Amino acid sequence: MKKKSIPSITINRLSIYHRCLEKILETGKGKELEIISSFEIAEITGVNSAQIRKDLAYFGEFGKRGLGYPLIDLNRELKKILGLDKEWSIIIAGAGNLGKALVNYKGFQKRGFIIKGIFDNNPSKIGKKIGHIFIHDIKKIEKFIQAENINIGILVVPADSAQEVADKMVAGGIKAILNFAPVHFILPPEIKVHNVDLSIEFEGLTYYLNL
């Protein structure tokens, strides 16, 4: 399987399909529903069913023509493709309220995102702990990333120091950044950045309030 040749747009959609299946499994509907068709996934996700079949076909024969996909197997396979079947080592830069909240956020560990350290430049915070995670001096972030083999950096520092901290993460060897700061970074093209905008979470709601 030549994974590199898969268009990024297909990867985005696989993420959408995976979320759709996870939701079905979480609400318990998965127990009755052993097989899911591309039409059912289309109904929930809004992606055209032919597109869904095409996207999944990149990764081999999942389902039976005309029948559908085995729900649990397909979900497991999507997890594997998306790299969600293993543990990833994370650091957080910024020990403010959001940094603290993310350290205590149960969902990360549950999904295999293990926080290894938190970094700040405030001397009154350095050396203390949030939960059982130490706050380190931001100056030591590069060495920590190398020594602990960190995969992903979460950036929750103020906007005016965000680029500088992102540069340090990349210098340490981080390949992917989850950024909560309201800035667009200038970074080498091979570094994957996902900018989080929490106000997006409201979008589905306001349409219905508006009716």
Add this chain to the structure above:
Amino acid sequence: MKKKSIPSITINRLSIYHRCLEKILETGKGKELEIISSFEIAEITGVNSAQIRKDLAYFGEFGKRGLGYPLIDLNRELKKILGLDKEWSIIIAGAGNLGKALVNYKGFQKRGFIIKGIFDNNPSKIGKKIGHIFIHDIKKIEKFIQAENINIGILVVPADSAQEVADKMVAGGIKAILNFAPVHFILPPEIKVHNVDLSIEFEGLTYYLNL
């Protein structure tokens, strides 16, 4: 325009198109690009271009056949349809780290989501302020919602009190809840709930780390 007859799946996709246009406008590419075609939106969002044209056609004639949509006008219209062109009054239940972080989150105000109050049951927090927002006794949440005409409640309380607090929000008259607690509520069907899972934000990243 009979808004109520629009399928919810179309609304979800409008949200996706809106995000796509916002991204283009934010990165400054919108300045050069006056017109965007359904094929270009398809390329970015992963939704089939015929589907995009069909979805947008629900709301009238936006573009010129064979030419595309005027980028800024389409974005303005999507904002309006999605209820994102006006201000919404918000409360936050839970004055923990995440509650504090959300009060200080710049993106909400920027997008018209105005936080009017924060609620907690901890006597040492009640009466204090986060930024310029007062922390009120959770017992007063129903009356506050009614008096201040609150539209949306954000729920960041621990899982074991989440259902109780959601019930209070609904009793006060709230129609939409943004829920960060790891629970699925039992609420009247007319109440719109969006469960936030921050670990989803990692999904686009781990595929590439996995290559």
